[in-house]
Amino acid sequence: xxxxxxxxxxxxxxxxxxxxxxxxxxxxxxxxxxxxxxxxxxxxxxxxxxxxxxxxxxxxxxxxxxxxxxxxxxxxxxxxxxxxxxxxxxxxxxxxxxxxxxxxxxxxxxxxxxxxxxxxxxxxxxxx
Numbered sequence: 001x002x003x004x005x006x007x008x009x010x011x012x013x014x015x016x017x018x019x020x021x022x023x024x025x026x027x028x029x030x031x032x033x034x035x036x037x038x039x040x041x042x043x044x045x046x047x048x049x050x051x052x053x054x055x056x057x058x059x060x061x062x063x064x065x066x067x068x069x070x071x072x073x074x075x076x077x078x079x080x081x082x083x084x085x086x087x088x089x090x091x092x093x094x095x096x097x098x099x100x101x102x103x104x105x106x107x108x109x110x111x112x113x114x115x116x117x118x119x120x121x122x123x124x125x126x127x128x
């Protein structure tokens with residue numbers, strides 16, 4: 001941050017966020033509050049078998065089951081990204097799935113990004 005330009009930078013941030021709502025809600029409450037026929041929800045939960053990576057007891061395996069139930073009854077559309085895991089495929093079997101390969105460079109010490117398999121899951125028909 002450049003302290004000489006802080007007023008200008010804060011002004012730009014203010015304009016960019018002018019009509020933005022930031023809320024701290026459990027994911028279930030956010031879906032309940034914003035779900036409408038015209039809504040597109042994007043969900044990015046912790047990877048399956050990595051639920052405690054963001055903190056103990058914040059998200060558990062039971063949340064995936066609840067997510068399937070809730071997403072199966074929403075009015076709007078959703079897109080969800082998760083690691084490609086056999087249990088994820090089984091849990092989200094009633095939705096469209098598209099396998100993708102994602103490159104991660106975080107914690108990259110060899111200078112090459114590693115590829116990991118992920119699934120894009122949706123109640124929208126996904127292009128191949």
